[in-house]
Amino acid sequence: xxxIQVAQVHQKILDAGIPIxxxxxxxxxxxxxIDFAPExxxxxxxxxxxxxxxxxxxxxxxxxxxxxxxxxxxxxxxLEKIAREVITEEDINLAxxxxxxxxxxxxxxxxxxxxxxxxxxxxxxxxxxxxx
Numbered sequence: 001x002x003x004i005q006v007a008q009v010h011q012k013i014l015d016a017g018i019p020i021x022x023x024x025x026x027x028x029x030x031x032x033x034i035d036f037a038p039e040x041x042x043x044x045x046x047x048x049x050x051x052x053x054x055x056x057x058x059x060x061x062x063x064x065x066x067x068x069x070x071x072x073x074x075x076x077x078x079l080e081k082i083a084r085e086v087i088t089e090e091d092i093n094l095a096x097x098x099x100x101x102x103x104x105x106x107x108x109x110x111x112x113x114x115x116x117x118x119x120x121x122x123x124x125x126x127x128x129x130x131x132x
Contacts, residue, residue, distance in 0.1 A: 002057040003028045009055050016051060018044040023052065031055070 009031050010023045019037035026032040031052035036045055 002061055004030060004055070004057045005060070006031070008057075008060065009052055012051050012055065013048045016047060018048045018051075020048060
């Protein structure tokens with residue numbers, strides 16, 4: 001069972017216009033005590049008890065999580081929409097072309113380095129065979 005958020009229950013009771021000093025939970029699952037202000041009427045005290053007993057922390061948490069996920073989904077959709085509006089098909093094609101050119105350049109650089117290495121070996125071998 002989800003641990004009850006005492007502050008949320010406290011605020012719900014205050015929002016209902018019921019004068020209280022605080023609420024407490026001995027077991028972390030339900031509200032076990034409500035400290036009423038002296039001016040709280042008997043009807044207000046009963047209403048506060050009903051609010052405390054009807055508070056479903058698991059449902060509150062699930063609702064908050066669902067709202068977060070909905071917000072995340074909306075953000076993702078908005079970002080995708082913005083990306084579609086900002087990045088054109090031409091931009092995508094250019095990015096692919098540049099990526100292909102980069103791969104070609106890297107391949108050519110690797111071949112140049114290989115040729116340099118072979119040239120050094122050949123030059124070193126010739127230097128050893130030359131008379132001094």
